[in-house]
Every structure is written in structure tokens, then in C-alpha cells.
Amino acid sequence: MNDLPNPRQLARDPEAFEAFYRAHVGEVQRFIARRVDDPQVAADLTADVFVAVIERASTYRQERGSTLAWVFGIARNVVSERGRTRARQLKLASRIRGRALLDEDALLRIEERLDAESDARRVFAAMADIPDADRELLELVALDGLEPDDVAAHLNIEPGTARVRLHRARRRLTAAMAADQLIP
């Protein structure tokens, strides 16, 4: 992805944005599918994430982790703010109603994607009680497959600190999932 434009250009250059979108739209949709199970909501959130990417393009810092970590960080905020008064919380200047852009085939593809990520959503749900500081780290590593050092850079914490927190969060997650299985 090294030939992709700097994300800071995304808000200015439609061509740069298109290249970025094509490279990341699949990852963003899978990211969302690991967190929500409603295809209409997933379509809305996909639109919201990319609008937020445009609006936050100037926040990208090359030294703060990979482009994907930056995108996932934005996506995580968008998804976690879902359910509040979305436009107000996100301060989105432009809203695109993603579900209005769906056709039957696209809806089917989203449903297939949601089916494929059902296990991930169970893990995501089990993370609910982990304190947010550790949870973001755990989500991005264990659920979304980013490298711990990359997430550490994104979160602006030392790699060693990240590993300690990751270990702590994994233990809590394991305990939470074990507790879930005790329920008949």
C-alpha cells in the first residue's frame, strides 16, 4: 500500500480518495461486520466511516502507526458512537445514508460478510466489560489482526506497555468467554 496517497490528501483530491477507498473498503466492511449484525446498519456505518475519514484526514500522522491502524481507529470511533444521536456525536458535515445505496446483490454480499464474521462478533461481545483503554488495544490486535507494535504506535504508547496491557486484556477476555460458556 506504499503507493497509496498520503491520507492527508484524501479530503482535497477525489482521485486520491478513490485510490484510498478502493484499497480499504473491503477491510472497513469486514471491520464493521465483526461488530454489528444488521446489514442496513452496516451499510450506514460504512458510509459514516468514510465520511469521517475525509473529515479527519488532517489527523493522520505517518509516525503514528500504519494507515490501516488509523482507518480502524476512526472506524472504531464511528461504530462505538452508533446509537447516540449520530450526526451530533460524529459532527459529520455530510451525511450519506448508506442503506439507501443498497441493491439486492449488495445486500446479499453484506449478509454473507456478516455470516462469515459471526464468531468474531461473539468475541467482540465478550470484550464489553474490558476497560476501554485496554479494550481498543485488544480489539485491534485480537479481533482485527493488526500487529501489536502498530497498534502501540497508533495509541501512542510504548510497545512494552502495549504487550503488558494486551496480556492483561486477553486474560480478562478468556475469563469472560469461559463464563459465557457456563451459562446453559
Added chain:
Amino acid sequence: MNTTDELDVFESRLLDELKGVVADGARHRRSTWVRWAAAAAAVVTATGAVAFSSLTHASPAYALTPNADGSITVTVHRLEGAAALAADLKAHGINADVTFNAPGTQCQDNRGTPAPLRHVTMGATMSEQGQALILPAQMLLPGETLVIETSWPEPGVWALGSGIVQGPVAPCVPEPADQPVVPTETPNQSPSPIACGDLPGGGPQGIPADEQCVVMVPASPQPTK
């Protein structure tokens, strides 16, 4: 690069919509700065704008006028004397960083740490004489700087944008100006939290020439309700 047919209908439609957002100028992408710039640009639009170099040069480039309530009115007639204006503001107790960009250019984003969230109400008026900013008394906290920059909402038309920075302010590195940042009213958009049109008597497209705009600094969560 991938080809279009690798995107499904949803992804292609969404791409088109998003490219429209980018091309539309992504009005709010400059966070703190654009909020004021957008308000100022709206005034420009409503009043016919300040055309670059169309004004007489017989008068001073700018003027500072203390008001009875402690506020100061800064009227900029021409984009000249930025350093002198900053010095004059300093003499009036306002720590300012002023940049008058060349036509079609603007400063980079994020020149400093935005000041803590609070309301700051500034006046903005536009006339054939130029643009005026009414700076309320004690608008800055210790260590803060009022950063004033030029924006170019359309070719040949300037407006002043501003924000408040806490701590050091990075020098301006001119870059090509954004697309117009004039707020527009379209369905499915949340109202701009800062646009002049939010104010009583100021419809999104019909802002009176002397309407006052409200600026919130910085772009942090808006107070709800």
C-alpha cells in the same frame, strides 16, 4: 489500482457519493479553522464578497477600534501589514498570529493545539470597506493565541478565518486553498454546528450583511440540548 467492476453496486454508489463530498470541499474538514472560515465565507457570499485588489489604496490597510464594552473591532481593508496588525493587537492585549495568504493559498492545518472548549462569540461584518472582526474582551486565556488566516472561498475573494491555539503556533506553510467552504443547505445533512445560519434571523442561505456569527473553539464535542 483495482477496476470499477470489483466494487458492487453499493460500493460504487458510495464511492460516487464520497467523491462528491471531497469535491464539494469537505466543508468541515479543517476543524477549528474551517468553522470560522465557513462563517466568514457565508458572510462573503451574502454580501457580494471582498474582491481582491478592487479596493482603493488611499485608506490604511486595517484599523483597530476599541469599543465601549471592551471589545475591539478589527477592520481589514486590504491584505497588507499582517505583522503590524499582530503587533497592534498585542498592544491591545490580544496575543495574535496573523497571516495574509497570497491569493489562492492558505496555511496548513493544525498549526497548534486547539484551546479548551468554550464559547467565544465574535462578530463578523462585511462591507465594501473590507471585513471586520469584533473580538470580545478577554477572549483569550493565558498562553493562548488568536490565529487569524486568510481563506479564499472563491477565486479572487478573500475572507478571514480564525481559531484559538493554546501554546506555540507553528509558522504558516502556504498551500493551495481549499475549495469553497460556504455552508449550503441540503437534505440529509446535519446542520452545521457553527454556521451563521444557526443564529436567530440568519437562515442558512440568507445571512444579513451585518449578522453576527458565533464561533465555538475548538472543534470538540458540542454541548447537547
